[in-house]
Amino acid sequence: xxxxxxxxxSTIAKINRDQLxxxxxxxxxxxxxxxVEIIIALxxxxxxxxxxxxxxxxxxxxxxxxxxxxKAQ
Numbered sequence: 001x002x003x004x005x006x007x008x009x010s011t012i013a014k015i016n017r018d019q020l021x022x023x024x025x026x027x028x029x030x031x032x033x034x035x036v037e038i039i040i041a042l043x044x045x046x047x048x049x050x051x052x053x054x055x056x057x058x059x060x061x062x063x064x065x066x067x068x069x070x071k072a073q
Contacts, residue, residue: 012037
């Protein structure tokens with residue numbers, strides 16, 4: 001699951017997978033249309049819905065992965 005999440009974010013944000021490490025702060029992505037595209041793609045891929053609060057709290061790839069794992073249970 002982690003690899004799929006990283007693949008989706010990497011593809012949409014046009015960031016090399018190898019550079020998209022868990023410690024990267026993706027706050028700048030959240031300030032653009034890329035943010036919306038990432039959220040929609042992840043919701044569709046994993047059949048989940050993020051709340052506005054959850055979206056605001058996800059500032060790293062690791063936080064996104066952890067949130068999706070929690071919601072997918």
